[in-house]
Amino acid sequence: TQLLEQSPQFLSIQEGENLTVYCNSSSVFSSLQWYRQEPGEGPVLLVTVVTGGEVKKLKRLTFQFGDARKDSSLHITAAQPGDTGLYLCAGAKGNKLVFGAGTILRVKS
């Protein structure tokens, strides 16, 4: 059983559409990170959320941390082909980082 349930697994959308990726758990995390990974490279940190209810924006990306610090979402507005990649949520459990299954996003032009 995955500690962090991430959905959807795959998403193929047209340029300009909006999308939301969800990350849910029954556990409480001290912090939650969102990463983007390109093929053949390591994950790159997009954002870290720490406080329950926190909302952070990074250009067209909006990240939300649930009030109970058990879930998070990533919303992309007006997706572009450059947003294509693997999106990963990860929760800090003590010293370790636990990853969700990932969401493969493909934005078609």
Next chain:
Amino acid sequence: GAVVSQHPSRVICKSGTSVKIECRSLDFQATTMFWYRQFPKQSLMLMATSNEGSKATYEQGVEKDKFLINHASLTLSTLTVTSAHPEDSSFYICSARERFYGYTFGSGTRLTVV
């Protein structure tokens, strides 16, 4: 920001041989580093936590004799895949935690065992 350098980026080895992958923290000291394995189009699976000056802590199901980890200094951890077989072929990624920048990942190593 914190930078983690991982080498080599790609390696092809013959079945039965051993391969060493290096992970260095370039501008900070890392008492703890992490090693992950990733299969195509899948997420990262934590293999082990590398502790400077002590034994690594392996996750359940990871063979410690197959995947040897050495963390001899505050800036270097190595993962050696011993007696590699084709099923060990994968993308291996290291990570280190820096106090201000959080977790930083290396660029990964694509291992192909033929």
